[in-house]
Amino acid sequence: AQSVTQLGSHVSVSEGALVLLRCNYSSSVPPYLFWYVQYPNQGLQLLLKYTTGATLVKGINGFEAEFKKSETSFHLTKPSAHMSDAAEYFCAVSGGQGAQKLVFGQGTRLTINP
């Protein structure tokens, strides 16, 4: 079984500051990990994903995440926040290829202060 915990339901940073959104997972098999972004009144857009291979994954809009198996973490970072980054972010896990479903965290709402 898989589960995801996102630390902090709300995160606020200043424009130009580092963005760090935390995600810890639990999985009984090697996980596939994902970060999605949701803007108001829209569906989910995939930011990045980890399946196998390189543990540092780069995504769209300057975001990246690092898979740390020893810490069961997959934190999302961006060096410099932009106003357009304000949205809700979801971390998700699946149990690899052919897994039965995708399990989402509760989400983190990111606010960018001018």
Add this chain to the structure above:
Amino acid sequence: KAGVTQTPRYLIKTRGQQVTLSCSPISGHRSVSWYQQTPGQGLQFLFEYFSETQRNKGNFPGRFSGRQFSNSRSEMNVSTLELGDSALYLCASSLVSGQWYEQFFGPGTRLTVL
């Protein structure tokens, strides 16, 4: 290539009624998954259809059902609506079943139950 489309985008129903939501996947995609998103429970997997067959199912009561047609379009039905069914219902498509790392989401249908 057109994305995942969902109709209608907004829907208002009263308790006890039933509702049908529609999802058209990306052309060529044969797997369609449905999710319920609420402020309290977050994003929860409802079910997945592939080649007109339900492949996976989440923990929802039998009032929630779905089907998939030969052109891969999918419908989701909720009978005997309850206030707690008010949610954003998201549909996602992928080429094949279990391909969670290549899943694309639609904009969702916002259902309000009065």
